[in-house]
Amino acid sequence: MVNKDPRWAFPESFQFILEEQESDGDWDRSRNSDDGILNTLTALLVVTHPDLPARISKAIIYLEKKLQQWDVGASVHVDFEILVPKLLSMLEQEQLIFQFPQKQILMRLNADKLRHFDPSTVYGSQKHTLLRSLEGFIGKVDFDQIQHQKTNGSFMYSPSSTAAYLMSSSAWDDESEMYIRNAIMHGRGHGNGGVPSVFPSNTFEVTQVVSTLLQAGYTEESLDHRNVKDIALYLVGNFRAQEGLLGFAPSVLAAIDDTARAVITLDRLGRPTSPEKMLCFLDAERSHLRTYHVQDQIIPVLIQVLNRTLLTQHVTGGWSVNNIPEVNAYSILTLLALQGLPQARPLTFKIQSAIQAGRQVLAQAERQRGKPQYLWIEKVTYGSSILGETYCLAARNAPCLHNAWSDKVEKTVTTTATDAISLSEFFHRIPDYSDIPEWKILASVIEGSLYLQKLKVSRYEIFPRQQSSEDKYLNYIPCVWIIVNNCTGVLLDSTLVWDMMVILMLDFLVDEYMESVVAQLGERDIVSLQQIIRALCRNPDIDLSRESALPHTDSQLTTPSSGLEYGLSPSQPRNGYSEPLAAVSDVISTYVRAMVRYPRIQNASLADRCSLKAELEIFLLSHIDQIQDNHHFRGQDSCSLDVVKRSQNPRTNHYGWSHTTAANHTSCAVSLAFYTCRLSWNSSSGGDVFYTSHSKYMVGDLCSHLAVMTRLYNDYASIARDHAESNLNSINFPEFHSGQEGDATEANPPATGEIRARNTLLGHAQYERNCVETSFQTLVETLGKTTASAVKLQDALTLFVGVMNLFADMYVAKDLTNRAYPRLSDRMFNLFHLPCVELWELYNGVIAFNNT
Structure with a gap:
């Protein structure tokens, strides 16, 4: 409670909460599950103090249902992994305890987020993003030591963070109270008691609007020269005051995206502004910004965005079930921005037709514009009629430009248009894919080809190249996974798909290695290798370099071959085994360990990881069985x-x-x-x-x-x-x-x-x-489809089964396996x-x- 006097500080906000509860018990005007959970947890905490049982009961029923279905991994709301656990903890103090399937996942994310948290971070003079979500640190931060971090009475212009400060500090702060009153009065609610998640955000709004319209072909004159001049003066003043770095509002923590938008805006207005400070800031923060370590993924990500925009367009021409103009506008602008990519040239006709269809739908929905849609995401989703109108105008007016790319960008094209078309025609001839529009398969082939070079690099990490290898299957592996992922509509994340590309490549390499190298071992070495495989798969950490670790075999068995005619070293004892066997055991052990130690499977259950080791053993031994059958x-x-x-x-x-x-x-x-x-x-x-x-x-x-x-x-x-x-x-x-x-x-x-x-x-x-x-x-x-995880699991199975089916069809159309001479x-x-x-x-x- 506040430490001023025993009365409600903001009664209009309490009244707003009462009025906003829906009939089913939630506080979710946006109809977004994450919003509903976060808002309802917060409001439930509020109504427990006056003890309003009917409202409390409805809210509990709603939350129990939504939390059962919540896909924590898909949440993108700012700091949800801090805010939701704190709200759950505060409700537990009120004897309201919620259990749900992904609660452990949420708590693990919370622990990861707070692992390096140090309260002294916000006690010093440096601004920090933690200041925007102080409500998540109640009980962890001494709020009496952070008063100096205020900006115009607020903490990062966050009403909720500022309210947490007022609730938790030992002395009342009139300046912070005045900031919240201003947010209530001048925010979107205009005095009804509601507050935005951020207030104000004038630099963000100004730069988003002006830069978007200018990039779409509007001129300074068409936007009212005097107003645009005032905006330019405002931005120049902020640049000077903040030494070349801007945030979403004056005097707030600087951000790269807001600074870049401001630079673009001033440049378009004929006031070139140096981005030097931004670049220096970027270099200084590079070690903390993980996204900047994936520059080699820029083109694949852009092509994926292009493809998924095309794939999700409805037959009506729009991208929204409810035909929301703002959603259609973002999709059109995305296509306009990406159509000029050199990799996308074979798709030019499809992209242009998609833009034309989208613009027709946008023109027909003129009357729906102006109504804000909850599409932007901060702590909760929010809408802006100004931003919505801006992007709709830009989508209707922006020209279709074709950029002239530098040689460096042109060299990122690793597959020619002719090759991409030829490969897509091959897939289109497969019966199950003959009815799918050709452009979908072509787009998927283009996307898949971007993984090919990376796959070729990893090809030699375990298995040596064989003399007869053509590796023609490498051209197909990325395309198969992307085609099935795109054409079935499951659209699973690219990291999962990449990992399975690697595993499928290893499957082919095991087959090739077994047929071309292992098949040439003598009988005694084959028997020894079987025992080595069993030992490795059951204990991948076994030390094969120690003689006692290698099982010994019957000396009466056939002497192993020299290995000379297969490129192997002559038979010389090594821990009692021939050099060919030792070389093979090194390769097989590297493969087994790479599989079981793969970084992104370490969260799997013990049972699932044991199943992998068991299947590895069966898989490798079956190759030896096949060798013996042959x-x-x-x-x-x-x-x-x-x-x-x-x-x-x-x-x-x-x-x-x-x-x-x-x-x-x-x-x-x-x-x-x-x-x-x-x-x-x-x-x-x-x-x-x-x-x-x-x-x-x-x-x-x-x-x-x-x-x-x-x-x-x-x-x-x-x-x-x-x-x-x-x-x-x-x-x-x-x-x-x-x-x-x-x-x-x-x-x-x-x-x-x-x-x-x-x-x-x-x-x-x-x-x-x-x-x-x-x-x-x-x-x-x-x-079933009772939970989000069940739906994701069905999608995952759809992808896997689809890939296996497609490869089965491809075997009939083309034998992909390297021939073992x-x-x-x-x-x-x-x-x-x-x-x-x-x-x-x-x-x-x-x-x-x-x-x-």
Whole structure:
């Protein structure tokens, strides 16, 4: 309570709170969930003191519902991670306790925010942003020691922060009381008791309005020369008074964006102003401003903003369900600003048509302008009719400019328009994407291509380059993730998508490394490697350099090969093992540790991280199983009439093989295990992503069908390559050649048998795809949409399943895997068992290989 006299200091504000409560108990005029939570928590704290039970009860019911659905990670309100925990704490003192699913996440964010908080920060002479949210530091700051931080009676021109000071200081401050009364009287409420989150903000409003209109083509004369001159004098005076750095209002803490806007405004008004002070300030603060460490992400972010603006435009031409003019204006201005990017040139026609459609909608909604919309965000959302009108005028008048870029900017174009169009045409031919507008796929390909160079750099961080590597799959990985993310509309964050691009690349590299290097190890080394993999996956911290850490094998097993013909060092003992095995164990251990120690999965639950290690073990061991299956298969004789060589006495039937070795070999399960861990980033504090036994089982079933489906489509696409390399393929199993389906006779020639086998395999793959669709839909229905986290999880699953489906379709359209060229003796052996059509393909491949 205030320390002046026993009466309400601002009774009109209390009356305003009573009048603003909605029928369902909330204080949320903006219909924004975050606003509703913050405003209702605050108002509930107010009405508990007079004890108004009906109002309190309604507010509690509202909060219990909203907090259950609150997605803390999606909140962008200023200092919410400080303000909400403080309000919850203050309500607990009134015996009002709220529990909700993401409360631990909120408290973790609060702890992170306050980890380096030191009250002396605000006791000194330096201004600090903490001053804008002092209400969050009640009980943590001695308010008697911060009086010198006032600006015209306020703290950072924040009515709530100033009120916290009045409530908590030992002596009443008349100057601060007068500031709040001015905010009540001259703020947006004009005396009704309400106050804005910031008052005043005249520098911000002036620079936003004038710079926006001038950039949109308005002239000084068209804006009333005398008024514009007064504005220029006002800004020049502030620049002088504040030594070249401005905030959102006079004498407040300087900000880069407000200073930049003022520089632009004065420059457009013919009063060039040096940005030197701003640049010096930026350099001094660079270590504290994390956003300035990501300059290499500027182009990808801009293209993503461009694409998402295009993707979210409605068929009516607008971007708002309620056709809000201000929202449409921001979208139009965004397209106008980004249309000239060199990467966006292939999209010029689409961008211009989107701008034209948006302007038509904006013109039709003339009567809706002037009404402020809650679109701007501070501590709560707010609206400004002045800003809304300004941006609508700018969107209607701004010209379509095409910038001339410097060579430095032009060099950021890493994929030509021709290549982007060609790649988008490939994706558009895939059946599931043939009905999607071509520009959506092209825009996604352009966006995806911006990750390619970064992906190529990371390609050699673990796995060495193999002689036969073409790495053609690298061109597709970024595009696949972006296409599915954009075309399904889930639009998950780019950091998650990037991480999965890296993991998918590693999946391909593991496959290549196993086929081209590990497959050349001798039998004894293979057995040793299996034991090393088990040890590593169960304990990634194991020291493989110690002889006791490496398991020993039976000395009677076959001696390992020298490794010379594969580019490996000669066999020399190292902890009792050959150099080839030691080299392989180094690479595999680096891979396993990189997976389990990936920074953005460290928040995952113990169970989810253990699942990742288990799937890693299965994944790597399945490759060795495949190597052994291939070795066994190569040693068999083939009937001269068989176009497709049949596997004799396989370890299991095709169904069993496709659901174990073959499915595990695809990396689907290990990728999903990593993806599950990755979803924990900023979304949980130790809990399993799929937290019920039933949901875990259903996810496992979905993954099983995905893995089998992917492998069957892969086998279908790689029949020729597997034949050339003598790898065991699905169609080599006896089931594909029993009875009339495959027996070669004069009436049933070999080619017919091969076609039937391929069609049978394709039928199996389609069956598994149907199972995927059923499993996915059932899982989605089970998860429901009762909470924000459930919706996000559904979106995440939609993205993952969509990527796996697209890759399955791509396998049919194009075999992406690097060919593993076998040892020379294997090549000569296989020549005698290939049909003529395959012999010619292999001959051309060997000639090309020898010429490299």
